[in-house]
Amino acid sequence: MTRLLRPLCRGTTYTRLLHLWVPMLVVSVWALIDDTTLWVPAVVLVPLGFVPAVRTGEGVQARLLLTPGHEDAAFSVAPSANRRDRLRTVVWLELRMLLGALTTGVCVWLPVLAVELVRLAVGERVDDIPLLRDAAPHWAYALLAPLPLLALYGAVVGLGALATAGARALLGPSATERLHALEERTERLLERTRIARELHDSIGHALTVAVVQAGAARAANSPEFTDRALTAIEETGRAALEDLERVLGVLRESERPASSRPTLTDADRLLESARASGATVDAEFAGPLETLPGPVSREGYRILQEALTNVLRHAGEVPARVHVRVAEGALTLAVRNPLPDDGAAPGRGSGLRGIRERAALLGGRAHTGPDGAGDWQVRVELPLG
Structure with missing residues (x-):
């Protein structure tokens, strides 16, 4: 049990969560402008990834947030030197955007789902979530309320580990740098x-x-x-x-x-x-x-x-x-x-x-x-x- 809960005491878990949230700030600003074209930020990342200095910025962020406290040589902080490095940077930016969207979704909806299950358990009806809209209030829903929180914990830890692995693969040093x-x-x-x-x-x-x-x-x-x-x-x-x-x-x-x-x-x-x-x-x-x-x-x-x-x-x-x-x-x-x-x-x-x-x-x-x-x-x- 202690091993299972150990990530809760690690600062890396929360810095990785912050790293995944950062791209969503741009999406949130764009949503205030036009919430019908949320795909635009993902398209803008393509030419942005071809800028050599972007790879340096992403490498620095990965070192500081994905592996804080370690000089991780798996993350390169050099500008893109060739076309292959620039393509890898583009793929990383898109992967980071996708993982950020998933992280934001689970961080918003899973806590909401836990709250709604508690409301059902105390006798209130739920109209905000289609899955629970037709559910009749019953005390047994209190037993299900912790499950979304456990799923949130697993998703945050798993998505952070996935982001770290992706960064090592896509932001790692090229053969020339090695x-x-x-x-x-x-x-x-x-x-x-x-x-x-x-x-x-x-x-x-x-x-x-x-x-x-x-x-x-x-x-x-x-x-x-x-x-x-x-x-x-x-x-x-x-x-x-x-x-x-x-x-x-x-x-x-x-x-x-x-x-x-x-x-x-x-x-x-x-x-x-x-x-x-x-x-x-x-x-x-x-x-x-x-x-x-x-x-x-x-x-x-x-x-x-x-x-x-x-x-x-x-x-x-x-x-x-x-x-x-x-x-x-x-x-x-x-x-x-x-x-x-x-x-x-x-x-x-x-x-x-x-x-x-x-x-x-x-x-x-x-x-x-x-x-x-x-x-x-x-x-x-x-x-x-």
Whole structure:
């Protein structure tokens, strides 16, 4: 019983009823002008449905009244983009008018019928309703009086559900809109992945440098070395804060340009940071780095940053060789360092996966692993086209 009466406590039942009543306001105004041509409003809806903005208005109304409190993606709020959308809008307007007429009829006549049955039960005659005009007054009609009200309840709930289903079918997004929504969702997911990689590479590098420097300073027990370590930690932390602020700026401003991100022309600060942490870095750059396309140069910087971070995190103070070359329509970036004494591979987690993802995103390839000569190598090739 509680489940049966639950719609009475839902606001959606009454907002849907209001949605069905709205078209009848126009019909009521027209009835005051000429009650013999009530079909005219239905005819006027046909050209009205071909107006692109009408579909937007109907979609907004459906969201607010048929599914209040929910951002229902089943209702499109975009203007009609093609002939098929306009025809669907016309059909919806006519369906809404029909359902509105039925709703108005049951909301008027079923309560009247219940009242007339009560009048018959108390001994009065009924002349207003042809069905009861010849009925003789009798107390038993009181037993029938609740039936029209129950029918009214069922009709209001059922017609509201029918209107919602019709709106989803006729005001739903077209194939083009669904494809556009899917592309936007894919773009958002890609952007989230890119931001996650940015934070991992930048913050991870800064924390690794800070940990290595702090540990070395404690072991050295030298005021001069400690001063240099604190300076390196300060500089690395400041750079990480700048990167963090930039990433947060991207989150706040979706159209913020990516040109502010560091590129391979800024690679010196990565090398100095690694050297300040105790690693010996031998770097060789060949080719015009300043001519690299922006996406290739920016992703190359992050790949180099992650490779050096892995050296510091997993191999410690070991000599590392960096080779960056721009030639033959490709950027080749290689970082090589001796494996730790225990032979453990320097990392197989999200950092190396991020390197491979960055390379694949630009149509390149990445190789990470032992090279057979006792060294660990990260080698990435990115096309410039």
